[in-house]
Amino acid sequence: MNYRLDIQYDGTRYEGWQRQKTTGNTIQGKIEEVLSRMLDAPVQIDGAGRTDAGVHAKGQVANVHMDTEKNCEEICAYLNRYLPEDIEIYKVTQVQERFHSRLLAKKKVYQYRIATGHHKNVFERKYQCPLHEEFDVDAIKAAAELLTGTHDFKSFCSNKKMKKSTVRTIYSIRVESLPNELRITYTGDGFLYNMVRILTGTLIEAGRGTRKPEEMKGILSACDRGAAGFTAPAQGLTLLEVEY
Template identity: 80%
Template sequence: MNYRLDIQYDGTRYGGWQKQKDTDNTIQGKIEEVLSRMCQTPVTIQGAGRTDAGVHAAGQVANAHMETEKTSEEICEYLNRYLPEDIEIVRVKQAADRFHSRLNAREKVYQYRVAAGSHKNVFERKYQCPLHENLDVPAMREAAEFLTGTHDFKSFCSNKKMKKSSVRTIYDIEIREEGQEIRMTYTGDGFLYNMVRILTGTLIEVGRGERKPEEMMEILERCDRGAAGFTAPARGLTLLEVRY
Protein backbone atom coordinates (compact mmCIF):
# COMPACT_ATOMS: atom_id res chain seq x y z
CA MET A 1 0.00 0.00 0.00
CA ASN A 2 1.23 3.50 -0.84
CA TYR A 3 0.82 6.19 1.84
CA ARG A 4 1.20 9.96 1.64
CA LEU A 5 2.70 11.73 4.66
CA ASP A 6 2.33 15.47 5.28
CA ILE A 7 5.20 16.60 7.47
CA GLN A 8 6.41 19.61 9.46
CA TYR A 9 9.86 19.97 10.97
CA ASP A 10 12.28 22.41 12.52
CA GLY A 11 15.47 21.66 10.62
CA THR A 12 17.81 23.47 13.01
CA ARG A 13 19.55 20.43 14.44
CA TYR A 14 19.37 18.10 11.45
CA GLY A 15 21.68 17.43 8.53
CA GLY A 16 18.89 18.04 6.04
CA TRP A 17 16.07 15.91 4.71
CA GLN A 18 17.97 13.26 2.80
CA LYS A 19 19.34 10.15 4.50
CA GLN A 20 23.13 10.06 4.50
CA LYS A 21 25.70 7.32 5.02
CA ASP A 22 27.82 9.25 7.53
CA THR A 23 25.00 10.35 9.87
CA ASP A 24 21.62 9.16 11.07
CA ASN A 25 20.62 12.70 12.01
CA THR A 26 18.36 13.49 9.05
CA ILE A 27 14.61 13.93 8.76
CA GLN A 28 14.22 11.07 6.29
CA GLY A 29 16.39 8.83 8.46
CA LYS A 30 14.37 9.52 11.62
CA ILE A 31 11.03 8.82 9.94
CA GLU A 32 12.27 5.67 8.18
CA GLU A 33 13.64 4.37 11.47
CA VAL A 34 10.23 4.63 13.15
CA LEU A 35 8.30 3.22 10.18
CA SER A 36 10.72 0.30 9.84
CA ARG A 37 10.25 -0.50 13.53
CA MET A 38 6.47 -0.29 13.13
CA CYS A 39 6.40 -2.59 10.06
CA GLN A 40 9.24 -4.80 11.34
CA THR A 41 10.86 -4.54 7.90
CA PRO A 42 12.90 -1.80 6.19
CA VAL A 43 10.75 1.06 4.87
CA THR A 44 11.98 3.76 2.47
CA ILE A 45 10.22 7.10 2.07
CA GLN A 46 10.47 9.55 -0.83
CA GLY A 47 10.35 13.27 -0.03
CA ALA A 48 9.04 15.98 -2.34
CA GLY A 49 11.97 18.28 -1.58
CA ARG A 50 15.47 17.52 -0.31
CA THR A 51 15.81 20.43 2.07
CA ASP A 52 19.35 21.33 3.16
CA ALA A 53 20.79 21.14 6.66
CA GLY A 54 19.11 23.75 8.85
CA VAL A 55 16.18 24.36 6.49
CA HIS A 56 12.65 23.99 7.89
CA ALA A 57 9.38 22.68 6.45
CA ALA A 58 5.77 23.56 7.16
CA GLY A 59 4.43 21.48 4.26
CA GLN A 60 6.83 18.75 3.25
CA VAL A 61 5.23 15.74 1.54
CA ALA A 62 6.57 12.19 1.37
CA ASN A 63 5.27 8.81 0.29
CA ALA A 64 6.08 5.28 1.40
CA HIS A 65 5.07 1.81 0.22
CA MET A 66 4.52 -0.43 3.24
CA GLU A 67 2.41 -3.28 4.53
CA THR A 68 0.69 -2.77 7.86
CA GLU A 69 -2.61 -3.57 9.52
CA LYS A 70 -2.72 -0.12 11.07
CA THR A 71 -5.11 2.51 9.73
CA SER A 72 -3.77 5.80 8.36
CA GLU A 73 -4.71 7.51 11.63
CA GLU A 74 -2.92 4.82 13.65
CA ILE A 75 0.22 5.18 11.51
CA CYS A 76 0.17 8.94 12.09
CA GLU A 77 -0.30 8.46 15.84
CA TYR A 78 2.51 5.89 16.01
CA LEU A 79 4.95 8.14 14.16
CA ASN A 80 4.26 11.16 16.34
CA ARG A 81 4.59 9.06 19.48
CA TYR A 82 8.16 8.02 18.64
CA LEU A 83 9.53 10.86 16.51
CA PRO A 84 11.47 13.75 18.11
CA GLU A 85 9.40 16.75 19.15
CA ASP A 86 10.76 18.89 16.30
CA ILE A 87 9.28 16.55 13.66
CA GLU A 88 5.49 16.25 13.32
CA ILE A 89 3.44 14.12 10.94
CA VAL A 90 0.40 16.28 10.23
CA ARG A 91 -1.51 13.67 8.25
CA VAL A 92 -1.18 10.19 6.77
CA LYS A 93 -3.51 8.95 4.05
CA GLN A 94 -3.62 6.19 1.45
CA ALA A 95 -2.47 7.30 -1.99
CA ALA A 96 -2.66 5.85 -5.47
CA ASP A 97 -0.04 3.16 -6.11
CA ARG A 98 1.71 5.37 -8.69
CA PHE A 99 1.74 8.51 -6.53
CA HIS A 100 5.29 9.83 -6.05
CA SER A 101 5.77 12.84 -3.82
CA ARG A 102 8.61 14.34 -5.87
CA LEU A 103 7.89 13.25 -9.43
CA ASN A 104 4.19 14.19 -9.26
CA ALA A 105 4.74 17.60 -7.65
CA ARG A 106 3.42 20.46 -9.79
CA GLU A 107 4.54 23.45 -7.71
CA LYS A 108 6.66 24.09 -4.63
CA VAL A 109 6.46 27.15 -2.41
CA TYR A 110 9.41 28.29 -0.31
CA GLN A 111 9.61 31.31 1.97
CA TYR A 112 12.71 33.12 3.15
CA ARG A 113 12.50 35.40 6.17
CA VAL A 114 14.94 38.25 6.80
CA ALA A 115 15.15 40.12 10.11
CA ALA A 116 15.61 43.71 8.92
CA GLY A 117 15.05 45.61 12.17
CA SER A 118 17.75 46.70 14.58
CA HIS A 119 16.72 44.19 17.26
CA LYS A 120 16.42 40.42 16.98
CA ASN A 121 13.22 38.60 17.87
CA VAL A 122 14.48 35.95 20.29
CA PHE A 123 11.44 33.74 19.65
CA GLU A 124 11.89 33.76 15.85
CA ARG A 125 15.69 33.81 15.64
CA LYS A 126 15.97 30.21 14.39
CA TYR A 127 13.72 30.98 11.43
CA GLN A 128 15.14 34.30 10.22
CA CYS A 129 18.32 35.50 8.59
CA PRO A 130 19.72 38.03 11.12
CA LEU A 131 20.53 40.76 8.61
CA HIS A 132 19.39 43.82 10.62
CA GLU A 133 19.83 46.23 7.70
CA ASN A 134 17.54 48.58 5.81
CA LEU A 135 16.98 47.21 2.31
CA ASP A 136 15.56 48.85 -0.81
CA VAL A 137 12.53 46.60 -1.15
CA PRO A 138 11.12 48.25 -4.35
CA ALA A 139 14.47 47.57 -6.08
CA MET A 140 14.35 43.97 -4.89
CA ARG A 141 10.84 43.58 -6.32
CA GLU A 142 12.05 45.02 -9.64
CA ALA A 143 14.92 42.52 -9.71
CA ALA A 144 12.55 39.67 -8.87
CA GLU A 145 10.52 40.42 -12.00
CA PHE A 146 13.57 39.63 -14.15
CA LEU A 147 13.92 36.27 -12.37
CA THR A 148 10.36 35.08 -12.84
CA GLY A 149 9.51 32.94 -15.83
CA THR A 150 11.36 30.02 -17.45
CA HIS A 151 15.15 30.38 -17.40
CA ASP A 152 18.35 28.42 -17.09
CA PHE A 153 19.15 28.98 -13.40
CA LYS A 154 22.63 27.43 -13.48
CA SER A 155 24.08 30.64 -11.99
CA PHE A 156 21.86 30.04 -8.96
CA CYS A 157 22.93 26.45 -8.29
CA SER A 158 25.74 25.29 -5.98
CA ASN A 159 26.06 21.86 -7.59
CA LYS A 160 28.85 22.34 -10.15
CA LYS A 161 28.73 18.68 -11.19
CA MET A 162 25.02 18.60 -12.00
CA LYS A 163 24.49 17.05 -15.44
CA LYS A 164 20.71 17.36 -15.62
CA SER A 165 18.90 20.38 -17.01
CA SER A 166 19.08 23.51 -14.86
CA VAL A 167 16.06 25.08 -16.59
CA ARG A 168 13.27 25.84 -14.13
CA THR A 169 10.14 28.02 -14.08
CA ILE A 170 9.51 30.50 -11.28
CA TYR A 171 5.86 31.53 -11.33
CA ASP A 172 6.07 34.21 -8.68
CA ILE A 173 8.42 35.91 -6.23
CA GLU A 174 6.51 37.91 -3.65
CA ILE A 175 8.50 40.26 -1.42
CA ARG A 176 6.54 41.59 1.52
CA GLU A 177 7.47 43.77 4.49
CA GLU A 178 5.90 42.69 7.77
CA GLY A 179 6.97 44.92 10.64
CA GLN A 180 10.68 44.39 11.23
CA GLU A 181 10.81 41.48 8.79
CA ILE A 182 11.05 40.98 5.03
CA ARG A 183 9.46 37.80 3.66
CA MET A 184 10.35 36.50 0.20
CA THR A 185 8.00 33.79 -1.09
CA TYR A 186 9.04 31.77 -4.15
CA THR A 187 6.62 29.65 -6.17
CA GLY A 188 8.02 27.46 -8.95
CA ASP A 189 7.89 24.10 -10.65
CA GLY A 190 11.08 23.03 -8.89
CA PHE A 191 14.31 24.42 -7.46
CA LEU A 192 17.98 23.51 -7.87
CA TYR A 193 20.45 22.83 -5.06
CA ASN A 194 20.66 26.00 -2.91
CA MET A 195 18.71 27.92 -5.60
CA VAL A 196 16.31 29.75 -3.29
CA ARG A 197 19.10 30.73 -0.91
CA ILE A 198 21.28 32.06 -3.77
CA LEU A 199 18.33 33.94 -5.27
CA THR A 200 17.73 35.45 -1.83
CA GLY A 201 21.37 36.43 -1.37
CA THR A 202 21.37 38.08 -4.80
CA LEU A 203 18.16 40.00 -4.06
CA ILE A 204 19.61 41.14 -0.72
CA GLU A 205 22.61 42.53 -2.60
CA VAL A 206 20.18 44.46 -4.81
CA GLY A 207 18.46 45.73 -1.66
CA ARG A 208 21.83 46.91 -0.34
CA GLY A 209 22.51 48.81 -3.56
CA GLU A 210 25.41 46.53 -4.49
CA ARG A 211 23.66 45.38 -7.67
CA LYS A 212 21.14 46.88 -10.07
CA PRO A 213 17.87 45.06 -10.76
CA GLU A 214 18.62 44.76 -14.49
CA GLU A 215 21.81 42.83 -13.73
CA MET A 216 19.64 39.75 -13.12
CA MET A 217 19.41 39.12 -16.87
CA GLU A 218 23.19 39.10 -17.25
CA ILE A 219 23.54 36.73 -14.27
CA LEU A 220 21.06 34.31 -15.86
CA GLU A 221 22.78 34.49 -19.24
CA ARG A 222 26.25 33.75 -17.84
CA CYS A 223 25.23 30.37 -16.36
CA ASP A 224 28.04 30.79 -13.84
CA ARG A 225 27.61 30.42 -10.08
CA GLY A 226 30.27 33.10 -9.57
CA ALA A 227 28.05 35.67 -11.26
CA ALA A 228 25.29 35.50 -8.65
CA GLY A 229 25.19 36.69 -5.04
CA PHE A 230 26.00 34.98 -1.77
CA THR A 231 24.14 31.96 -0.43
CA ALA A 232 21.78 33.16 2.31
CA PRO A 233 21.90 31.17 5.59
CA ALA A 234 19.77 28.02 5.80
CA ARG A 235 17.94 29.09 8.96
CA GLY A 236 15.75 31.65 7.17
CA LEU A 237 14.28 29.16 4.68
CA THR A 238 11.08 27.12 5.02
CA LEU A 239 9.36 24.81 2.55
CA LEU A 240 5.80 26.07 2.89
CA GLU A 241 3.83 23.87 0.51
CA VAL A 242 3.98 21.25 -2.23
CA ARG A 243 1.15 21.35 -4.76
CA TYR A 244 -0.10 18.49 -6.92
Protein backbone atom coordinates (compact mmCIF):
# COMPACT_ATOMS: atom_id res chain seq x y z
CA MET A 1 0.00 0.00 0.00
CA ASN A 2 1.03 3.58 -0.62
CA TYR A 3 1.05 6.10 2.21
CA ARG A 4 1.40 9.88 2.18
CA LEU A 5 3.34 11.49 5.01
CA ASP A 6 2.82 15.19 5.81
CA ILE A 7 5.94 16.41 7.58
CA GLN A 8 7.31 19.45 9.35
CA TYR A 9 10.85 19.92 10.61
CA ASP A 10 13.40 22.36 11.94
CA GLY A 11 16.31 21.82 9.57
CA THR A 12 18.91 23.64 11.67
CA ARG A 13 20.97 20.63 12.71
CA TYR A 14 20.47 18.43 9.65
CA GLU A 15 22.42 17.99 6.41
CA GLY A 16 19.29 18.55 4.36
CA TRP A 17 16.37 16.35 3.34
CA GLN A 18 18.03 13.83 1.05
CA ARG A 19 19.63 10.66 2.40
CA GLN A 20 23.41 10.56 2.02
CA LYS A 21 25.93 7.75 2.10
CA THR A 22 28.36 9.81 4.18
CA THR A 23 25.96 10.72 6.99
CA GLY A 24 22.76 9.52 8.61
CA ASN A 25 21.95 13.04 9.74
CA THR A 26 19.29 13.87 7.14
CA ILE A 27 15.52 14.21 7.44
CA GLN A 28 14.84 11.45 4.94
CA GLY A 29 17.42 9.23 6.63
CA LYS A 30 15.86 9.67 10.08
CA ILE A 31 12.35 8.87 8.85
CA GLU A 32 13.51 5.83 6.87
CA GLU A 33 15.43 4.58 9.89
CA VAL A 34 12.29 4.60 12.05
CA LEU A 35 10.10 3.05 9.37
CA SER A 36 12.68 0.32 8.75
CA ARG A 37 12.65 -0.45 12.47
CA MET A 38 8.85 -0.57 12.47
CA LEU A 39 8.74 -3.05 9.56
CA ASP A 40 11.98 -4.85 10.38
CA ALA A 41 12.97 -4.36 6.73
CA PRO A 42 14.66 -1.63 4.63
CA VAL A 43 12.31 1.22 3.65
CA GLN A 44 12.79 4.07 1.20
CA ILE A 45 10.56 7.13 1.00
CA ASP A 46 10.18 9.75 -1.74
CA GLY A 47 10.02 13.42 -0.80
CA ALA A 48 8.37 16.26 -2.70
CA GLY A 49 11.46 18.44 -2.49
CA ARG A 50 15.11 18.13 -1.48
CA THR A 51 15.53 20.98 0.96
CA ASP A 52 19.12 22.09 1.61
CA ALA A 53 21.04 21.73 4.86
CA GLY A 54 19.59 24.16 7.39
CA VAL A 55 16.32 24.74 5.50
CA HIS A 56 13.05 24.16 7.36
CA ALA A 57 9.64 22.80 6.34
CA LYS A 58 6.09 23.27 7.56
CA GLY A 59 4.51 21.36 4.69
CA GLN A 60 6.90 18.77 3.28
CA VAL A 61 5.24 15.73 1.72
CA ALA A 62 6.61 12.23 1.18
CA ASN A 63 5.17 8.90 0.14
CA VAL A 64 6.16 5.35 0.94
CA HIS A 65 5.06 1.93 -0.31
CA MET A 66 4.89 -0.63 2.51
CA ASP A 67 2.87 -3.50 3.89
CA THR A 68 1.86 -3.18 7.52
CA GLU A 69 -1.03 -4.17 9.75
CA LYS A 70 -0.88 -0.76 11.47
CA ASN A 71 -3.49 1.81 10.47
CA CYS A 72 -2.57 5.39 9.54
CA GLU A 73 -2.97 6.73 13.07
CA GLU A 74 -0.76 3.96 14.46
CA ILE A 75 1.93 4.57 11.83
CA CYS A 76 1.89 8.28 12.64
CA ALA A 77 2.11 7.63 16.38
CA TYR A 78 4.98 5.16 15.96
CA LEU A 79 6.97 7.59 13.81
CA ASN A 80 6.55 10.48 16.23
CA ARG A 81 7.43 8.29 19.19
CA TYR A 82 10.88 7.53 17.81
CA LEU A 83 11.72 10.53 15.61
CA PRO A 84 13.79 13.41 17.07
CA GLU A 85 11.80 16.25 18.59
CA ASP A 86 12.57 18.57 15.65
CA ILE A 87 10.86 16.27 13.11
CA GLU A 88 7.08 15.75 13.24
CA ILE A 89 4.79 13.64 11.07
CA TYR A 90 1.51 15.47 11.47
CA LYS A 91 -0.57 13.27 9.19
CA VAL A 92 -0.41 9.84 7.54
CA THR A 93 -2.98 8.94 4.87
CA GLN A 94 -3.39 6.01 2.52
CA VAL A 95 -3.29 7.16 -1.11
CA GLN A 96 -3.59 5.65 -4.57
CA GLU A 97 -0.73 3.43 -5.72
CA ARG A 98 0.22 5.89 -8.45
CA PHE A 99 0.61 8.85 -6.08
CA HIS A 100 4.19 10.17 -6.09
CA SER A 101 5.02 13.11 -3.84
CA ARG A 102 7.54 14.70 -6.24
CA LEU A 103 6.36 13.75 -9.71
CA LEU A 104 2.73 14.74 -9.14
CA ALA A 105 3.37 18.02 -7.30
CA LYS A 106 1.70 20.97 -9.08
CA LYS A 107 2.91 23.87 -6.93
CA LYS A 108 5.42 24.48 -4.16
CA VAL A 109 5.42 27.44 -1.81
CA TYR A 110 8.61 28.65 -0.12
CA GLN A 111 9.03 31.59 2.22
CA TYR A 112 12.20 33.50 3.02
CA ARG A 113 12.33 35.64 6.16
CA ILE A 114 14.84 38.45 6.72
CA ALA A 115 15.39 40.24 10.04
CA THR A 116 15.50 43.98 9.31
CA GLY A 117 15.39 45.50 12.80
CA HIS A 118 18.39 46.59 14.83
CA HIS A 119 17.90 43.87 17.45
CA LYS A 120 17.78 40.11 16.94
CA ASN A 121 14.66 38.20 17.87
CA VAL A 122 16.11 35.43 20.01
CA PHE A 123 13.01 33.26 19.55
CA GLU A 124 13.03 33.53 15.72
CA ARG A 125 16.78 33.67 15.06
CA LYS A 126 16.92 30.14 13.59
CA TYR A 127 14.23 31.01 11.04
CA GLN A 128 15.37 34.45 9.87
CA CYS A 129 18.36 35.67 7.90
CA PRO A 130 19.91 38.24 10.31
CA LEU A 131 20.79 41.09 7.93
CA HIS A 132 19.42 43.83 10.24
CA GLU A 133 19.25 46.53 7.58
CA GLU A 134 16.57 48.49 5.78
CA PHE A 135 15.71 47.86 2.12
CA ASP A 136 14.02 49.63 -0.74
CA VAL A 137 10.95 47.42 -0.75
CA ASP A 138 9.54 49.02 -3.91
CA ALA A 139 12.72 48.08 -5.78
CA ILE A 140 12.46 44.50 -4.52
CA LYS A 141 8.83 44.31 -5.67
CA ALA A 142 9.74 45.72 -9.10
CA ALA A 143 12.55 43.17 -9.50
CA ALA A 144 10.29 40.34 -8.30
CA GLU A 145 7.69 41.26 -10.91
CA LEU A 146 10.26 40.78 -13.69
CA LEU A 147 11.20 37.34 -12.33
CA THR A 148 7.60 36.14 -12.23
CA GLY A 149 6.42 33.94 -15.08
CA THR A 150 7.92 31.15 -17.17
CA HIS A 151 11.65 31.62 -17.75
CA ASP A 152 14.91 29.73 -18.08
CA PHE A 153 16.26 30.08 -14.53
CA LYS A 154 19.71 28.63 -15.25
CA SER A 155 21.30 31.80 -13.80
CA PHE A 156 19.60 30.96 -10.51
CA CYS A 157 20.84 27.37 -10.22
CA SER A 158 23.98 26.28 -8.36
CA ASN A 159 24.18 22.94 -10.17
CA LYS A 160 26.62 23.64 -13.01
CA LYS A 161 26.21 20.09 -14.32
CA MET A 162 22.43 20.37 -14.65
CA LYS A 163 21.47 18.45 -17.80
CA LYS A 164 17.70 18.62 -17.50
CA SER A 165 15.62 21.65 -18.46
CA THR A 166 16.09 24.70 -16.25
CA VAL A 167 12.82 26.28 -17.39
CA ARG A 168 10.43 26.84 -14.51
CA THR A 169 7.28 28.87 -13.84
CA ILE A 170 7.02 31.20 -10.86
CA TYR A 171 3.35 32.03 -10.37
CA SER A 172 3.92 34.73 -7.77
CA ILE A 173 6.54 36.39 -5.58
CA ARG A 174 4.89 38.16 -2.65
CA VAL A 175 7.00 40.74 -0.82
CA GLU A 176 5.79 41.81 2.64
CA SER A 177 7.37 44.49 4.80
CA LEU A 178 6.54 43.75 8.44
CA PRO A 179 7.83 45.35 11.66
CA ASN A 180 11.51 44.30 11.88
CA GLU A 181 11.09 41.67 9.15
CA LEU A 182 10.91 41.30 5.38
CA ARG A 183 9.15 38.22 3.99
CA ILE A 184 9.39 36.97 0.42
CA THR A 185 7.03 34.14 -0.53
CA TYR A 186 7.57 32.20 -3.76
CA THR A 187 4.94 30.04 -5.46
CA GLY A 188 6.07 28.01 -8.46
CA ASP A 189 5.74 24.73 -10.31
CA GLY A 190 9.18 23.66 -9.11
CA PHE A 191 12.55 25.07 -8.10
CA LEU A 192 16.14 24.32 -9.11
CA TYR A 193 19.03 23.63 -6.74
CA ASN A 194 19.49 26.72 -4.52
CA MET A 195 17.07 28.63 -6.79
CA VAL A 196 15.00 30.29 -4.07
CA ARG A 197 18.09 31.31 -2.10
CA ILE A 198 19.76 32.80 -5.19
CA LEU A 199 16.57 34.61 -6.16
CA THR A 200 16.45 36.02 -2.64
CA GLY A 201 20.09 37.11 -2.71
CA THR A 202 19.48 38.87 -6.02
CA LEU A 203 16.35 40.62 -4.71
CA ILE A 204 18.26 41.70 -1.60
CA GLU A 205 20.86 43.33 -3.85
CA ALA A 206 18.05 45.17 -5.64
CA GLY A 207 16.74 46.28 -2.26
CA ARG A 208 20.20 47.54 -1.30
CA GLY A 209 20.48 49.53 -4.52
CA THR A 210 23.50 47.60 -5.78
CA ARG A 211 21.38 46.25 -8.65
CA LYS A 212 18.58 47.91 -10.59
CA PRO A 213 15.29 46.02 -10.91
CA GLU A 214 15.48 46.13 -14.70
CA GLU A 215 18.70 44.09 -14.56
CA MET A 216 16.59 40.98 -13.86
CA LYS A 217 15.86 40.56 -17.58
CA GLY A 218 19.57 40.47 -18.42
CA ILE A 219 20.28 38.03 -15.60
CA LEU A 220 17.63 35.65 -16.91
CA SER A 221 18.83 35.84 -20.50
CA ALA A 222 22.49 35.32 -19.48
CA CYS A 223 21.81 31.73 -18.32
CA ASP A 224 24.95 32.09 -16.20
CA ARG A 225 25.10 31.61 -12.43
CA GLY A 226 27.72 34.36 -12.24
CA ALA A 227 25.21 36.93 -13.48
CA ALA A 228 22.87 36.55 -10.49
CA GLY A 229 23.29 37.62 -6.88
CA PHE A 230 24.64 35.82 -3.83
CA THR A 231 23.08 32.71 -2.33
CA ALA A 232 21.10 33.78 0.74
CA PRO A 233 21.74 31.73 3.93
CA ALA A 234 19.69 28.57 4.44
CA GLN A 235 18.28 29.45 7.85
CA GLY A 236 15.78 31.99 6.53
CA LEU A 237 14.07 29.55 4.17
CA THR A 238 11.02 27.36 4.88
CA LEU A 239 9.03 25.07 2.59
CA LEU A 240 5.47 26.07 3.45
CA GLU A 241 3.31 23.91 1.22
CA VAL A 242 3.18 21.41 -1.63
CA GLU A 243 0.02 21.41 -3.75
CA TYR A 244 -1.31 18.49 -5.85
